[in-house]
Amino acid sequence: MSLTVSRVEPSIAGVGDYLELMKPRVMSLAVFTALVGLLIAPIHLHPVIAFTALVCIAVGAGAAGALNMWYDADIDALMERTAARPVPAGRIAPGEALAFGVTLAVGSVVVLGLLVNVIAAALLAVSIGFYVFVYTMWLKRSTPQNIVIGGAAGALPPMIGWAAATGSVGVEPMLLFLIIFFWTPPHFWALALFRSEDYARAGVPMLPVVAGEAATRRQILFYALILAPLGAAPWFLGYASVVYGIVAVAAGAAIVALAFRLHAERNGYAASKRMFAFSILYLFLLFAMLLVDRVATELIGWSLA
Amino acid sequence: MMTDIVMNEEKPQTGVRLTEQQLRARRARSIAIAVSLGVLVVLFYIVTLVKGPGVLVRPL
Numbered sequence: 001m002s003l004t005v006s007r008v009e010p011s012i013a014g015v016g017d018y019l020e021l022m023k024p025r026v027m028s029l030a031v032f033t034a035l036v037g038l039l040i041a042p043i044h045l046h047p048v049i050a051f052t053a054l055v056c057i058a059v060g061a062g063a064a065g066a067l068n069m070w071y072d073a074d075i076d077a078l079m080e081r082t083a084a085r086p087v088p089a090g091r092i093a094p095g096e097a098l099a100f101g102v103t104l105a106v107g108s109v110v111v112l113g114l115l116v117n118v119i120a121a122a123l124l125a126v127s128i129g130f131y132v133f134v135y136t137m138w139l140k141r142s143t144p145q146n147i148v149i150g151g152a153a154g155a156l157p158p159m160i161g162w163a164a165a166t167g168s169v170g171v172e173p174m175l176l177f178l179i180i181f182f183w184t185p186p187h188f189w190a191l192a193l194f195r196s197e198d199y200a201r202a203g204v205p206m207l208p209v210v211a212g213e214a215a216t217r218r219q220i221l222f223y224a225l226i227l228a229p230l231g232a233a234p235w236f237l238g239y240a241s242v243v244y245g246i247v248a249v250a251a252g253a254a255i256v257a258l259a260f261r262l263h264a265e266r267n268g269y270a271a272s273k274r275m276f277a278f279s280i281l282y283l284f285l286l287f288a289m290l291l292v293d294r295v296a297t298e299l300i301g302w303s304l305a
Numbered sequence: 306m307m308t309d310i311v312m313n314e315e316k317p318q319t320g321v322r323l324t325e326q327q328l329r330a331r332r333a334r335s336i337a338i339a340v341s342l343g344v345l346v347v348l349f350y351i352v353t354l355v356k357g358p359g360v361l362v363r364p365l
Contacts, residue, residue, distance in 0.1 A: 010321055010323050010327045010331070011327070011330060011331070011334075012326055012327055012330045013330060013334070014330050014333055014334070015333050015334060015337045018334075018337070046355050048351055048352060048355045049352065049355065049356075052348060052352060055348075111345075111348075115348075115349070115352045
């Protein structure tokens, strides 16, 4: 009987590789939407506590990204878009990514619980757990509804921000949750349309791979039709100003128009790329307008006082 | 003495020898960990000042 002992090479991973492991673009979206949730809350947090909450949310989102990259290294290696990530490229060993992700996940939740409040920490834990266990380990490889259900994890940051400020969950952050939740399918399926070969090669059952491009375009249109009125809901339910309402209605009309054009498209991926790019702008616009709304209300309040 | 001779002899280096690149990467990682821990310590200190005596009293 022989015993084989494999020796792990000393790591050459730099700090940048670990930052890449945290998916900084996804992280920035989580932080931005959490910031909006935190600032539109009726209770004002001390800036230091608010900063602490945002750092914890950023680190928690980064932890979820790192654990996703650890688990998905095998399929990431097969896809052009993800092959250069630190784990499949061999710059970070899988064990290192796992340890890094677990440390950050536990650390971010514990610090948020200790320094801010337990409800926010519990929501952050749910968000990380949902992304890693439900989306990454279970749904991603088993159903074309992966990003629909998994989208709940990415939709939670505004609720975490709100909970950090108030210690509770209200209707407004739930509305923001729903906006991101219904925004996720058109956003990711637009990407999947022009990356479907990548997903097919890796065996990931994204909708265009499983149901075809025509069905995906129909589904994008369906979700865009739900998203547009939802985006304007903070205005007509009285949580945001008419300025927000105008922007939300215009942006909603634009995303529906793009979805119709995508639905009509037969050849090429120009419309899906436009849809993907605009969906990012759409979400940014809506949340930025909520921030502007809040700042304007504060300024008017101060000037009248 | 025999013992002195043995103790003064240079032992052959065994184990893993890091390359220049690996040493640089390890140093960068160590500095990043030190900075992160330092930031965490400062954060806890400032939050303690901000919250005052009620530091452990926090809403659910």
